[in-house]
Amino acid sequence: MIATESLSLSEIEDLAFRALVNAGTSEENARPLAVATAMTEADGVASHGLAYIPIYAQHVECGKVDGTAKPVVTLPRPAVVTVDAATGFAHSAIDLGFEKLIPLARELGVAVLAVNNSYNCGVLGVHTQRLAQAGLLGIGFTNAPASIAPSGGAKPVVGTNPFSISAPDADGNAALLIDQSASTIAKSEVMKHAREGRPVPEGWVLDANGQPTTDPEAGLKGSMVPSGGYKGVGIALTVELMAAAMAGAALGSVASPFSGTAGGPPKTGQFFIAIDPQATSGGLFQDKLAELIDSVRSQDGARLPGDGRKKCREGAAKKGVAVNAALLEKVRALL
């Protein structure tokens, strides 16, 4: 039995905010990250919620991220927004970009946002969800330090690179939210097994020679298994094209690690596409979306991506979130 303490979402946001500011983050950079931390805990993704606050604080202190960075927004074309995150947190850079992106997408029917000189953006679906809340279909890509090898090779060239898509219902909620990485399993799961000295199941990692292994340490020195073999590599390359090459950001093959204090800022990227569904579908979008969701819901036992997070979110809004007590102690020590 792990000891937990129940916190409301605003308590989580406040705790994250104060810890980040105390570490040297400006208030305008800390707020979006604190909001996302509460949203992530609400979604039940504990691995990327408060658990990251001590890492973020450490990264501000060691200079891996510039807590007082002032992101620079540019509009190089009528439907294109770019943000130089200036090696600060991704969240405030994305927020500033969305302020321009959302009205442009509504006006023109589609607009894109490219963020470079950025950092780990946490749970990608937290960002695309906000586009759905604005009535737009949102697609997002974010790259990470290399941990997946190309087909036929053994040396990692691309990260576990997730993409996300979020579809709005008529009431401004994300009716369908997909957020998945290119690997079979999250790298954080392998790191957890390594810390605990436990073997990982087969099919999670490969060693430095590209051979299957159940040793998590060998896997972390080798590579992550792409989901579905070469098709997972295709997803990781797609995300790398969008979040790094299209954003003018650092490729995963040269980016510094997201963990630890070495290597300076990772300078990775994010890319978002926001589209007005009413414009492209001739007003049919909501009917088609409802029909698609119903085709799944009408089957006993069938699930849609995001169902688990949605259920957590509904519970969290009413009852708060049970947070690991040892983690809470660690975060409170930062205040």
Next chain:
Amino acid sequence: MIATESLSLSEIEDLAFRALVNAGTSEENARPLAVATAMTEADGVASHGLAYIPIYAQHVECGKVDGTAKPVVTLPRPAVVTVDAATGFAHSAIDLGFEKLIPLARELGVAVLAVNNSYNCGVLGVHTQRLAQAGLLGIGFTNAPASIAPSGGAKPVVGTNPFSISAPDADGNAALLIDQSASTIAKSEVMKHAREGRPVPEGWVLDANGQPTTDPEAGLKGSMVPSGGYKGVGIALTVELMAAAMAGAALGSVASPFSGTAGGPPKTGQFFIAIDPQATSGGLFQDKLAELIDSVRSQDGARLPGDGRKKCREGAAKKGVAVNAALLEKVRALL
């Protein structure tokens, strides 16, 4: 040894064009489809090249596709092009849409094309490749009649739904082309095994109760295995959102089959996103793309998606394509 005859790409195009026109297709609808047929044979994807001409001809004759359809182009927003394919061939609808899409994407930085009331668009990468040839990054989605079940369910709700991304080099070629379906294997491979009365390998198909089977007939009555499990379902749903819901096209769950003569027009959809890489990357795109490609090419034995097709294409331009003699006889019988 299968008997073959060597044809040049223009001979393939001409043969396809005349067979389509002879079946009742208008010249303006037959030409783009004939060009794509030659491009597909050049890429070495014989399953979707001339092999489809007898099916297309049959579908014009039975009314599953309207050979004389006149697609209608609309611009509902400054950066949005929509095409009602009017139950005609996808290829001429996409071509008409691209005429508007390409200049808009260059001017605004991004534009989208949604096609509904459409049909099987053949190899998706043939279309996204043309966006790369125009100097744009192209992303494409196309949906198909349902053959993949949701996680936890057994009844298919989405097709093997491919997506494709094509990245331009500085000379107007597709430097990197990804084109992959959401299933472990193409449905056409299962149909081929069924015709030949051979069992399929485990992991290709599930029966109508969602249980693994090696019987291709049971698989065709059941469902296709999604690549990487629930993540393959996530890809299929992503494509369904874009090509059907966002385009206002028929969902895979209600679309008539792409094969056979029953059910009338499938009315499925396509969706394309075209982005100017120079605008979003601050001019860094070509350097980043070259660096990404080199990170793979510099590893012995490592491959990039599309390498196989590229090699075929280079050979085909010089030496033509070896076409199955029995198939050629079948196509020539249509003239």
